[in-house]
Amino acid sequence: IIIIIKKKLTYYASFIADQLLEEKMSDFSGLLQIHLSSGKIKLSTKNATYSFEEYYTVFEKGFQLLNFNNKQFKEVLILGFGLGSVPILLEKVYHKKMNYTGIEIDPAIIELVKKYMDANILQQVNLIEADAYEWINQSQANKKFDLIIIDLFIDHITAPHFFEPHFLKNTTNHLTNNGLLLFNTLTFKSNRKQMMVYFNQTFQTIFPNAKNLKIGTNYLLSSR
Numbered sequence: 001i002i003i004i005i006k007k008k009l010t011y012y013a014s015f016i017a018d019q020l021l022e023e024k025m026s027d028f029s030g031l032l033q034i035h036l037s038s039g040k041i042k043l044s045t046k047n048a049t050y051s052f053e054e055y056y057t058v059f060e061k062g063f064q065l066l067n068f069n070n071k072q073f074k075e076v077l078i079l080g081f082g083l084g085s086v087p088i089l090l091e092k093v094y095h096k097k098m099n100y101t102g103i104e105i106d107p108a109i110i111e112l113v114k115k116y117m118d119a120n121i122l123q124q125v126n127l128i129e130a131d132a133y134e135w136i137n138q139s140q141a142n143k144k145f146d147l148i149i150i151d152l153f154i155d156h157i158t159a160p161h162f163f164e165p166h167f168l169k170n171t172t173n174h175l176t177n178n179g180l181l182l183f184n185t186l187t188f189k190s191n192r193k194q195m196m197v198y199f200n201q202t203f204q205t206i207f208p209n210a211k212n213l214k215i216g217t218n219y220l221l222s223s224r
Contacts, residue, residue, distance in 0.1 A: 014039055026108040028154055034112060041116050043083040043109070048156040048186075050109070051083030054093050058184055058218040059086055059149075065213055066180075066222060068094050073146040077174060078102045079132040080151040082109065084117045084125065091121050100125040101145070103132045133161055136170050144176040150183040158185060165202050172206060172223075181207070181223040188217070195219055 010019050014036040021041075022034040029050075035042045040053040054060060073096060078086050081102030090096045102125050104110055110129055113122070128135070132152055148171060152162050161167065168183075175181055183203070187195050199221060204210045207223040214220075 010036055011039055018042070022112075024108050024112065026106050028106045028108075030155070032108060032112065034116065041083060043112065045155045048153060050153070051085040053083075053085060054089045056085035056089065058215050058220055059089055059182075060093075061215045062182065062213055062220045062222075063089060063094065065215075071180070073098050073180075075143070075145045075176075076100045076147045076149070077145040078149045078151065079136070079171075080104065080149075080153065081113065081125075081127060082151065083113055084121065086149050086151070087121050087125060088118065091124075098124065101143075102127045103130050103135050105129070105131050133159075133167060136167060136174070139174070143174065144179070145174055146176050146179045148175055148179065148181045150181070153186070156186055163198055163202070165206075168202065168206055175223075179223075183221040185219045185221065186217055187219050 013019055015038050018035040018037045020033060020035055024032045024034075026032050029045045031046065033044045035044065037052070038055070040055055041051075042049060042053075043051040049056070068090075073090075076086070076090070076098050078100060081104040084102070087100050090098060104113070104127060107129055110127060113127065150162070150171065152158050172181065185195060199210070199212050199219070203221050209224040211222040211224070212219055213222060
């Protein structure tokens with residue numbers, strides 16, 4: 001009974017201020033923090049939010065702008081799984097029933113996924129511990145995905161090799177003919193010009209109907 005009462009108090013308190021549930025060291029991201037925030041599980045590093053259930057703003061707003069209510073997906077690939085905000089959004093908000101393949105390099109995050117993610121959604125996920133760059137470049141494209149999400153950050157940084165043209169091309173080999181690819185990027189004054197060059201000269205070259213959705217400090221690049 002005491003444990004139940006504590007959980008309820010923590011839940012209600014989370015609407016006033018974030019409640020720290022757990023801290024865990026990661027060899028990749030440093031200190032990981034799990035908070036309960038407005039009743040939702042949030043995974044953060046020092047400078048970035050990795051996952052925030054269906055409140056993960058860039059995909060929450062991005063899916064709205066792309067009218068996901070009218071889109072049908074069966075197989076979804078997520079490069080940089082975090083705590084699974086994408087499946088949570090698709091399942092809880094858009095009521096989609098899909099199969100997910102999640103590529104996550106960080107074993108510390110994978111442990112947290114198994115502890116905190118909704119078990120009903122997690123059972124629909126094939127979670128693979130791997131470097132997304134190596135997995136994409138080495139995998140045979142015998143399985144195609146209707147939706148591919150690239151959400152690859154170490155803290156607030158996306159490694160430069162993920163912007164190499166051949167990485168994007170190899171990723172598209174896993175995309176169905178009518179599939180959709182979304183690449184989540186962070187922009188600052190220091191890299192905004194560079195990101196626009198990448199969009200215009202690389203992303204849009206591969207995807208002529210590409211869109212650049214500006215959501216806060218993020219550019220969410222959409223293949224169509």
